[in-house]
Amino acid sequence: MxxxxxxxxxxxxxxxxxxxxxxxxxxxxxxxxxxxxxxxxxxxxxxxxxxxxxxxxxxxxxxxxxxxxxxxxxxxxxxxxxxxxxxxxxxxxxxxxxxxxxxxxxxxxxxxxxxxxxxxxxxxxxxxxxxxxxxxxxxxxxxxxxxxxxxxxxxxxxxxISVDFTLPDLVDTLADGPLPLDTATRVAVRRELDAKDAGGLVDAGGAAYLPLIHASGPFDEAIERLSAIDGAGALDSRIAGLRQIADRVRGRARLTLDPSExxxxxxxxxxxxxxxxxxxxxxxxxxxxxxxxxxxxxxxxxxxxxxxxxxxxxxxxxxxxxxxGRRLFLPPDHDRDAAARLRGQGWRTVAALSDQDEAARLGCSHRLERTEPVPVRS
Amino acid sequence: MxxxxxxxxxxxxxxxxxxxxxxxxxxxxxxxxxxxxxxxxxxxxxxxxxxxxxxxxxxxxxxxxxxxxxxxxxxxxxxxxxxxxxxxxxxxxxxxxxxxxxxxxxxxxxxxxxxxxxxxxxxxxxxxxxxxxxxxxxxxxxxxxxxxxxxxxxxxxxxxISVDFTLPDLVDTLADGPLPLDTATRVAVRRELDAKDAGGLVDAGGAAYLPLIHASGPFDEAIERLSAIDGAGALDSRIAGLRQIADRVRGRARLTLDPSExxxxxxxxxxxxxxxxxxxxxxxxxxxxxxxxxxxxxxxxxxxxxxxxxxxxxxxxxxxxxxxGRRLFLPPDHDRDAAARLRGQGWRTVAALSDQDEAARLGCSHRLERTEPVPVRS
Missing domain, CATH: 3.30.930.10 (Bira Bifunctional Protein; Domain 2)
Structure with a gap:
């Protein structure tokens, strides 16, 4: 070769x-x-x-x-x-x-x-x-x-399962409203929030955004902290929406909030x-x-x-x-109707291609004998 | 826009x-x-x-x-x-x-x-x-x-469903055995058989292969004609194999044979x-x-x-x-357990997103009332 x-x-x-x-x-x-x-x-x-x-x-x-x-x-x-x-x-x-x-x-x-x-x-x-x-x-x-x-x-x-919520337009919503930022500062504030860098955020002129860094974690505590920040009034509908969604799936998943993610x-x-x-x-x-x-x-x-x-x-x-799935070996000249019936019941059949009984070698747990599956002895 | x-x-x-x-x-x-x-x-x-x-x-x-x-x-x-x-x-x-x-x-x-x-x-x-x-x-x-x-x-x-059988190495098997052909003629014979051109086949030096053109059609007749050609002895195992396969699926599909395809x-x-x-x-x-x-x-x-x-x-x-599938409209504040149960039974639910009843507009045949589907009046 x-x-x-x-x-x-x-x-x-x-x-x-x-x-x-x-x-x-x-x-x-x-x-x-x-x-x-x-x-x-x-x-x-x-x-x-x-x-x-x-x-x-x-x-x-x-x-x-x-x-x-x-x-x-x-x-x-x-x-x-x-x-x-x-x-x-x-x-x-x-x-x-x-x-x-x-x-x-x-x-x-x-x-x-x-x-x-x-x-x-x-x-x-x-x-x-x-x-x-x-x-x-x-x-x-x-x-x-x-x-x-x-x-x-x-x-x-x-x-x-856990679900981590975020508010993708959070900074824009606040910056267009209660916590105004000019364009350059807005970019810097987003960057420092992404890095969760409190010092950097203050240096960038985003001290008012500092509470957002701490408004992340398990949903119930984090949403309380988010609701309490200065300017949260601009987020009223978002916060109410998040609470409604969380109530809907509570108990089926662990919920967290990272609002500036x-x-x-x-x-x-x-x-x-x-x-x-x-x-x-x-x-x-x-x-x-x-x-x-x-x-x-x-x-x-x-x-x-x-x-x-x-x-x-x-x-x-x-x-x-x-x-x-369960594999059922079908010997030569097996009962074809029985095999079809068992496939219908979820068995996976493996038909013999020769006269040898290859049930065990081919990973079959059972062999069809007459019309019923019989465990393969190992 | x-x-x-x-x-x-x-x-x-x-x-x-x-x-x-x-x-x-x-x-x-x-x-x-x-x-x-x-x-x-x-x-x-x-x-x-x-x-x-x-x-x-x-x-x-x-x-x-x-x-x-x-x-x-x-x-x-x-x-x-x-x-x-x-x-x-x-x-x-x-x-x-x-x-x-x-x-x-x-x-x-x-x-x-x-x-x-x-x-x-x-x-x-x-x-x-x-x-x-x-x-x-x-x-x-x-x-x-x-x-x-x-x-x-x-x-x-x-x-x-129909199944058309062929013997892809048919010409080679015959040409290597009972109906010998040189390399150039073999190519020409294959080409004329592909075209099912009897005259061309004879001209190409493949007269002995002429019966193959007629050995196609409904399986039972065609396999008889194939078995009867000169040199068919070389095809014995193939012909027997084709018959076994045909017997296995007879009645579930229309069977045809086009041996030189x-x-x-x-x-x-x-x-x-x-x-x-x-x-x-x-x-x-x-x-x-x-x-x-x-x-x-x-x-x-x-x-x-x-x-x-x-x-x-x-x-x-x-x-x-x-x-x-059947669509079931779910009004606001519907019984959520009933909706889940009905989904489990094969219904496709369509949940209201507003206070309006949009069952008909959204193609739902039924509406959930309390815990059961009720036909939507049109």
């Missing part, structure tokens, strides 16, 4: 999922989609590839530089492999489903890719599963999405949330309220609320225990 | 699937995978992207020229977006699962893409779902795969088959026996049997009638 030893290596950040982990991915995807479907979300399937320009025009604050791009020999325009399905669903809502009644509930699942991973996550391809409610960004809409996200993660087998919320308007689960590295997903296609084209799109899950690390956490 | 009117157009051959057709895709994919799983096939998930060289080395007779390709900034090597998952599953069998027991039953589902469509099918992206049995290419293995393929298509909702069977060894269904344009899939990685590297891989389904045209045929 002449074999190039490198030919089977996969590129960095790309991997095969073998049966145990592939079964976990499939089960999780199905469970999440089933929950979304049961709450009225209709699935849509955008393509893997689009015009780079079309993607870019809908990606507020994000660049197509992180996408795999290539020239289309048909159109001679640049295509991009999608790195996010949310923007595609926004496009569908604005085009193919522009005439559908609002609020419009849509969901999706598919692979996304990016040209480079990062230190925290070297993956260059992953599954994204999400739900978008188009035409509403109210407290009721956000509460529904948070609840559906928690239920979806529960159905996927996640334990110890902006990382990962470049799109969002008044509300953002990040989803975690015990024993799962990093965030499992994020969501919030936003405006579709409020991008570089300058047009104002519809309001929407949604969330995306990235289940790869949940798969890593559960794959070792993933149940591949 | 300033909107570039072209920004929402998708590239030629790429499309969005809206709820009705997306639901059909999801249902079909699930049904097919469930059948494969029940017959002992474990799912694997290879990545969307691989090194071009790795794909090419496993694609016997196929070129990577039809793949989307681009340079990886990480490795500085050329990557390709997959156009076929079978070769990836072969790679997995030869690498990550090289130590797994044989026969090894694997299945997969995922999107594949090609840089250019063709006249018959302008699509540049489609779903491929398939099953591969690695380590066997016997009659028993082929019979199992044909049966699983039919059962999978039935489960997907295909009606009037080679189109789409560049990979296959002794057996190939193509799957069709009534009311569905073109072939729904194909399969057969082959050897993994018997490619340009010159090494001999394991024997295998498998099939791939391409369900897009089945989706087109069924999508208008796809059932999106």
């Amino acid at each position: 002449t074999t190039d030893p490198t030919r089977d290596l996969l590129p960095e950040g790309l991997e095969d999922r073998l049966p145990q982990s592939a079964a976990a991915v499939a089960r999780i995807q199905r469970a999440v989609l089933d929950v979304m479907r049961s709450h009225g979300y209709d699935r849509v399937r955008p393509p893997l590839i689009e015009f780079e320009q079309s993607m870019a025009s809908r990606m507020d604050g994000l660049s197509t530089r992180r996408m795999f791009r290539f020239v289309d020999p048909k159109s001679l325009r640049t295509l991009a492999l999608r790195s996010d399905i949310t923007v595609q669903v926004g496009r569908i809502a604005a085009t193919g489903l522009s005439g559908a009644e609002r609020p419009l509930r849509l969901c999706y699942a598919g692979q996304v890719a990016r040209i480079a991973g990062d230190m925290l996550d070297p993956r260059r391809e992953e599954l994204q599963v999400g739900a978008e409610l188009v035409g509403a960004d109210s407290v009721a809409a956000a509460g529904e999405l948070v609840e559906v996200a928690i239920e979806a993660l529960e159905a996927a087998g996640a334990k110890g 902006r990382h990962g919320f470049a799109y969002q308007s008044w509300l953002g949330f990040t989803l975690y689960a015990e024993g799962v590295r990093g965030a499992l997903g994020r969501g919030g309220t936003y405006r579709i296609g409020a991008g570089s084209m300058g047009n104002e799109g519809e309001v929407a609320t949604g969330f995306s899950l990235y289940p790869e690390e949940l798969v890593e956490a559960v794959k070792a225990d993933e149940d591949l | 300033t909107t570039d009117p072209t920004r929402d157009l998708l590239p030629e051959g790429l499309e969005d699937r809206l709820p009705q057709s997306a639901a059909a895709v999801a249902r079909i994919q699930r049904a097919v995978l469930d059948v494969m799983r029940s017959h002992g096939y474990d799912r694997v998930r290879p990545p969307l992207i691989e090194f071009e060289q790795s794909m090419a080395s496993r694609m016997d007779g196929l070129s990577t020229r039809r793949m989307f390709r681009f340079v990886d900034p990480k490795s500085l090597r050329t990557l390709a977006l997959r156009s076929d998952i079978t070769v990836q599953v072969g790679r997995i069998a030869a690498t990550g699962l090289s130590g797994a027991e044989r026969p090894l039953r694997l299945c997969y589902a995922g999107q594949v893409a090609r840089i250019a469509g063709d006249m018959l099918d302008p699509r540049r992206e489609e779903l491929q779902v398939g099953a591969e049995l690695v380590g066997a290419d016997s009659v028993a293995a082929a019979g199992e795969l044909v049966e699983v393929a039919i059962e999978a298509l039935e489960a997907a909702g295909a009606k009037g 080679r189109h789409g069977f560049a990979y296959q060894s002794w057996l190939g088959f193509t799957l069709y269904a009534e009311g569905v344009r073109g072939a729904l899939g194909r399969g057969g026996t082959y050897r993994i990685g018997a490619g340009s590297m010159g090494n001999e891989g394991e024997v295998a049997t498998g099939f791939s389904l391409y369900p897009e045209e089945l989706v087109e045929a069924v999508k208008a009638d796809e059932d999106l």
